Amino acid sequence: MKRKIIYGLTIVIVLSASLILAVSISPTKDLPDPSAHPQQKPVILIVVDSLMNKPLQKAADEGKIPAFSFLINYGRIYPEMISSYPTMSVTIDSTLLTGTYPEQHKIPGLIWFKEDEGRIISYGSGIGEIWNTGVRNVAKDSVIHLNETHLSKEVQTIHENLASSxxxxxxxxxxxxxxxxxxxxxxxxxxxxxxxLPKEIKVNGPTILSLGALSQYNPENDFHKFIWNRLGVNNKFTANELSYLIKQNKLPAFILSYLPDADAAIHKHGPNDLKGIEKADQALQDILNSFSSWEEALQKATWIVMGDSGQSSIKKDKKTSLIDLNKSLNNYSFWEGNNKKAQLAIAINERMAYIYVNDKNIERADITKPLKKDERIGFIAWKEGNKNYVTSPGSNEELTFSPNGPYVDEFGQSWEISGDFSILDLKVSGEGRLQYNDYPDALARLRGALHAQSGRVIIVDAKPAYEFIEKHSHDHAGGAAHGSLHKVDSLVPMIVAGTDEFPEVQRLVDLKKAILQLLDRGQE
Structure with a gap:
């Protein structure tokens, strides 16, 4: 998915008439002299935005992606890693870096409602949403508050874990x-x-922090950080920065890099688009070519290359494909920049949405009842205390679940469950073993989203081929979108090469622990 933080900042620049010169003269930084772990070679984690297994395999079969194919042939591929939820960039990245779901790291999505401040938080999306939320708010939330205040201080990122050692x-x-x-x-x-934005912004990051035009090391990247290439948040900038570290012999023990460009092409053309994968492969080639040979790259570093979320095709006919929540709930008033005391606030995260019930006189059933009439909705969920409730247009019952019970899933998590198991496509064996199907790791991921915020929050999640909108939303009709709990958005491939010692993992939430183990450090 798009690196929408900087995409939002790009719009901010355009709206404020900030021109190319303002970006091009920003200085480069001197590289510190980090030393890799003395007993282990560096781990290079490269996240390829919206990388999916089926098109990856197709591109490999057609001989279009030599770098991916090299890593797959000399390593191991995990074709169905389970992402976080909602399957949106900031939530996924927060889970990846902290090893927790949103109920702990507290980043509920790309867009969410901050109850104590009475406002919508947006880290950058469509221009209508940015304008409605407030241009200055989007700029400060995405560049400053996301890492400094919104991400919970009760959890540690992998950078903080490593720094403590x-x-x-x-x-x-x-x-x-x-x-x-x-x-x-x-x-x-x-x-x-x-x-x-303030003229000076001080943040806390890893030893080496590169963030497009805001923080740059390689002087050759001056030509890859203009407005038209998203202020440096692009494949070429990332590849150049990582190659610079390699050539300068300044690789630290762990490096997290993003190749974001495939997302836009898939949003526009659909999940079968191969151009984004081919473009990512070119960046991988550039990075591997920083070594004397690709074989040396495997000798000198451990490589993890993975996607972050999948995407579902969205039907072209907007009347069919787009679920307008303003229309579905047209008896109520909605939060906007000029209506801050509305009954409801809606935060659209493409194929899922949060509905915040701010009016105490509105019953939860008043909201869920009209939504249950829409067969395009996969499920509707809410919480009461520690118990979680799920219903769907196709069921007259509810599914309830909470932690610690007789049902045990494949990840060793135990659950108390009652009601209609089919709502989340749950299967149970005679020994109480719980199996997930259309919604991977459904209970833990859904609970994570429900408990990421206080207050009365309702989640709606769309079936494949459909997307939510509200008055200010940008949509992807005729292309593709993500955000949902469904497996089409949730399963991504991961390639590991350069080591035979990588721990067995199936979920992105477990990756931090696996990397720390690979670096011979336990999670602290």
């Missing part, structure tokens, strides 16, 4: 990057003059 790390175009080293971002001068 005096082990260095790096982040290149990562959305979530919080660490223990102090950094100052290079805010373009004209942005500072508009007061959209």
């Amino acid at each position: 005096q082990i260095s790390s790096a982040s290149i175009n990562g959305i979530i990057y919080r660490g223990s080293a102090a950094h100052q971002l290079n805010v373009p001068k004209l942005i500072g003059l508009t007061n959209l």
Whole structure:
């Protein structure tokens, strides 16, 4: 999915008439001298936005992706890694970096309602949503507050874990990057003059923090950080920065890098588009070519290359494909920039949405009843205390679940469950073994989203081929979108090469622990 933080900042720049010069003169930073773990070679984790297994295999079969094919042939592929939920960039990245679901890391989605401040938080999406939320709010939330205040201080990122053991790390175009080293971002001068962002922004990150035009090391990247290429949040910038670390012999113990470009093509053309994968492969080739040979790259580093979420095709006919929540709930008033005391607030995360019931006089059933009439909705969920409730248009019952009970899933999590198991496509064997089907790791992931926020929150999740909208939304009709709990959005491939010792993992939430084990450090 798009690195929408910087996409949002790009729109901010355009709206504030900040021109190319403001970006191009931002200075490069001197590389620190990080030392890799003395007993283990560096781990390079590369996240390819919206990488999916079926098109990856098709591109490999057609001989279009030599770098991916090399890593697969000399390593191991996990074709169905389970992502976080909602399957949106900031939530996925928060789970990846902290090893927790949203009820712990507290980043509920790309867009959510912050009850204590009475406002919508957006980290950057369509221009209508940015304008409605407030341009200055989007800029500050995405660049400053996401890592500094919104991401829970009760959890540690992998960068913080490693720093506590005096082990260095790096982040290149990562959305979530919080660490223990102090950094100052290079805010373009004209942005500072508009007061959209402070002229000086100090953040805490890993030893090496590269973030497009805001933080750059490789001087050759001056030509890859203009407005038209998303201020440096693009494949070429990322590949150049990582190659620079390799050539300067400055690789730390752990490096997280993002290749974001495939997302836009898939959103526009659908999940079968191969151009984004081919473009990502070219970036991988550039990175591997920084070594004397690709074989040396496997000798010198451990490589993990993976997707973050899948995408579902969205029907072209907007009347059919788009679920308009303003229309579905047209008896109520909705939060907008000029209506902050509305009965409901809606936060659209493409194929899922949060509905916040701010009016105490509205019963939960008043909201769920009209939604249950729409067969395009896969399920509707809410919480009461520790108990979670799920219903769907196709069921006259509810499914209830909570932790610690007689049913045990494949991840060793136990659950108390009653009601209609078919709502989340749950199967149970005679020994109480719980099996997930259309909704991988459904109970833990759904519970994570429901308990990420206080207050009365209802989740709606769309079936494949459909997407939610509200008055200010951007849509993907005729293309593809993500966000849902369904397996089509949730399963991604992961390739591991350069090691035979990688722990067995099936979920993105377990990846942090596996990497720390690979670096011979237990999770702290």
